[in-house]
Amino acid sequence: MTRSAHRPRRTLQVAGASAAALLTLSACSSSGTGSDKGSSPAKPSGTVTVFAAASLKESFEALGKTFEKQHPGTKVTFNFGGSDTLAASITSGAPADVFAAASPKTMATVTDQQDAAGTPVTFVRNRLEIATPPGNPDHISSLKDLTKPGLKVVLCDKTVPCGAAAQKALDAGGLTLTPVSYEQDVKSALTKVELKEADAAVVYRTDVRAAGDKVAGVDFPESAQAVNDYPIALLENAPNPKAAKAFVALVRSTEGRKALSGAGFLKP
Amino acid sequence: MPVPLLVPALIGLAFLLLPLIALLVRAPWRSLPEQLTSAEVWEALRLSLVCATAATGLSLVVGVPLAWLLARTRFPGRGLVRALVTLPLVLPPVVGGVALLLAFGRNGVIGQWLDSWFGITLPFTTTGVVLAETFVAMPFLVISVEGTLRAADPRYEEAATTLGASRFTAFRRVTLPLIAPGIAAGAVLAWARALGEFGATITFAGNFPGRTQTMPLAVYLALQNDPAAAIALSLVLLAVSIAVLAALRDRWMTAS
Structure with missing residues (x-):
C-alpha cells in the first residue's frame, strides 16, 4: 500500500538535489525543442512508471500496451489509486515519471512541492x-x-x-x-x-x-x-524523463484521445 | 563482543526505532493539543477502544473454549484445525475483509440469510467493525491460551475430576484460575491487534466517521490532506501501544 512515511525524506532530497537539478535542466531544454514535432533524436527505452487516478485504469492500461508496441524495449508500469494517495506518495519521494490526477486540486499538491516538471495539462474531463x-x-x-x-x-x-x-x-x-x-x-x-x-x-x-x-x-x-478536469504532468524527479515525455505525448495524441473517449471520457 | 554480530544488531535496532523517533521529531507539538481535542479524533478513538474491547470480549467467549478444545482433547484432524485457526494470523487483512464480505455481506453466503430472515446486515456497521477485528485478533488469543494450557499440568484437573468434579467444573474452578495469566496476556495481544486493525475493517465495514472509522482508518485518510493530523493520531496509537507493552512487561521484558 502507498502509505509510506510522509516526511522523513529530507536526506533523500538532499542527496538527490543535484540529480534533480540536472533533470530539471535536461527537461527544460528538451521540452523547448520538440514538444509537438517529436523531433527528439534518441528513442525512449526502459521502464516508465505512471501514477494514475483509479478511474484511468482500463484506458491507461490499454494505452500502455500501445506504447510498448510503438516503442519496443520499453515497459510501462502503473500505480493506480486515489489521486490524493498518489499525490501524497509522490511528494514523499515515490519514484514516478508521470502523474495523471483526477482533479487539479490533487495535482496542485504535487506542483506546490515543485515535484512536477512544467505545467500540468488537462487531457480529459470526466462526469x-x-x-x-x-x-x-x-x-x-x-x-x-x-x-x-x-x-x-x-x-x-x-x-x-x-x-x-x-x-x-x-x-x-x-x-x-x-x-x-x-x-x-x-x-x-x-x-x-x-x-x-x-x-x-x-x-x-x-x-x-x-x-x-x-x-x-x-x-x-x-x-x-x-465535471472533473484530469491534469497530467511529467514529474520533476522522473527516473526516465525521455520515455515519460513520449508516454504523455501518446496520451495527448489523436490515438490516445480516441482510446480515452472510447472509455467515456470527455474532451478537455 | 564480535563485531560481525554487533554491527547488524545495532542496524536492526536502529531500523526498528528510527521511524518511531521520526514520528516524535516531526510531531506537530505546538498544534498537538488542538489536533487531539478535535471531536473527530475523539470519535475515532472512542470507536477504536469500544470496538477493540468488544472484539476482545468476543474472542474470549469463543476463543478460550476453542483453545481448550485444541489443547485438551484428541480428535482426528486436530492439527489441521489448529493450522486453520492460525490462518488469519498470516492472511493479509484485506483478504480477510474480502472473505468476510463474501461470507457475511448482504449478498454473502451466510449474510444473505441474515438479511432475509432477520433483516440484519453487517457491512458498514459498528458490529461489522467488531467482527472484522475479531477475525484478525482472535487467533492471537487462541494461540496464547493454548500454549499456556499445554504448559499447565493436566494432573490438577484430573485430580479434581477424580474427586467428583465434572469436567466443566474442573475447567471452571481449576483450569481457568491456573491459566489466568496466559488468558490475560492473550487478551492484551488480541486487543492491541484489534486496535490497530486496518485492512479487514476498511474492506468489510467501510469508512464512516463515528460508525466505522476507527483510528487507523482516520490516520490513513488524514495522511492524504492533513499530514499533521495523521501524525497526531499516530502518536495516540503509539502511546497506547507503549501502554500495552508496559502492561505486559512482567511477562516479556523480564523473560531474559
Whole structure:
C-alpha cells in the first residue's frame, strides 16, 4: 500500500538535489525543442512508471500496451489509486515519471512541492454517474432518489476527487446525503455496488462503462456542475524523463484521445 | 563482543526505532493539543477502544473454549484445525475483509440469510467493525491460551475430576484460575491487534466517521490532506501501544 512515511525524506532530497537539478535542466531544454514535432533524436527505452487516478485504469492500461508496441524495449508500469494517495506518495519521494490526477486540486499538491516538471495539462474531463446493481432494482432515476431513507449509498471520501465532485453535485442540487461509507477511492466505491453490498454509488461515467454489465448507470443533470478536469504532468524527479515525455505525448495524441473517449471520457 | 554480530544488531535496532523517533521529531507539538481535542479524533478513538474491547470480549467467549478444545482433547484432524485457526494470523487483512464480505455481506453466503430472515446486515456497521477485528485478533488469543494450557499440568484437573468434579467444573474452578495469566496476556495481544486493525475493517465495514472509522482508518485518510493530523493520531496509537507493552512487561521484558 502507498502509505509510506510522509516526511522523513529530507536526506533523500538532499542527496538527490543535484540529480534533480540536472533533470530539471535536461527537461527544460528538451521540452523547448520538440514538444509537438517529436523531433527528439534518441528513442525512449526502459521502464516508465505512471501514477494514475483509479478511474484511468482500463484506458491507461490499454494505452500502455500501445506504447510498448510503438516503442519496443520499453515497459510501462502503473500505480493506480486515489489521486490524493498518489499525490501524497509522490511528494514523499515515490519514484514516478508521470502523474495523471483526477482533479487539479490533487495535482496542485504535487506542483506546490515543485515535484512536477512544467505545467500540468488537462487531457480529459470526466462526469459523474450513479452506479446501481444491474437492472436498477431500487428504481433510482435522480440524485435526489439517493436520499431516500433505507437506501445504502456509498460515496468517495471527500479527500478523493470523485468524493469532492459528488459533494459539489449534491450542493448544486441542494441535497444532503448521508452515505453508509466514504470509500478511499472510486473503484472501491464501485466494488461495493458490484458486490451488491451497497444499493448505489456516485462514481464516474467511465467507471460505470468499464464495469460492463456488472452495474447499471444512471445519468443525473447535477453532474454537469461537477465535471472533473484530469491534469497530467511529467514529474520533476522522473527516473526516465525521455520515455515519460513520449508516454504523455501518446496520451495527448489523436490515438490516445480516441482510446480515452472510447472509455467515456470527455474532451478537455 | 564480535563485531560481525554487533554491527547488524545495532542496524536492526536502529531500523526498528528510527521511524518511531521520526514520528516524535516531526510531531506537530505546538498544534498537538488542538489536533487531539478535535471531536473527530475523539470519535475515532472512542470507536477504536469500544470496538477493540468488544472484539476482545468476543474472542474470549469463543476463543478460550476453542483453545481448550485444541489443547485438551484428541480428535482426528486436530492439527489441521489448529493450522486453520492460525490462518488469519498470516492472511493479509484485506483478504480477510474480502472473505468476510463474501461470507457475511448482504449478498454473502451466510449474510444473505441474515438479511432475509432477520433483516440484519453487517457491512458498514459498528458490529461489522467488531467482527472484522475479531477475525484478525482472535487467533492471537487462541494461540496464547493454548500454549499456556499445554504448559499447565493436566494432573490438577484430573485430580479434581477424580474427586467428583465434572469436567466443566474442573475447567471452571481449576483450569481457568491456573491459566489466568496466559488468558490475560492473550487478551492484551488480541486487543492491541484489534486496535490497530486496518485492512479487514476498511474492506468489510467501510469508512464512516463515528460508525466505522476507527483510528487507523482516520490516520490513513488524514495522511492524504492533513499530514499533521495523521501524525497526531499516530502518536495516540503509539502511546497506547507503549501502554500495552508496559502492561505486559512482567511477562516479556523480564523473560531474559
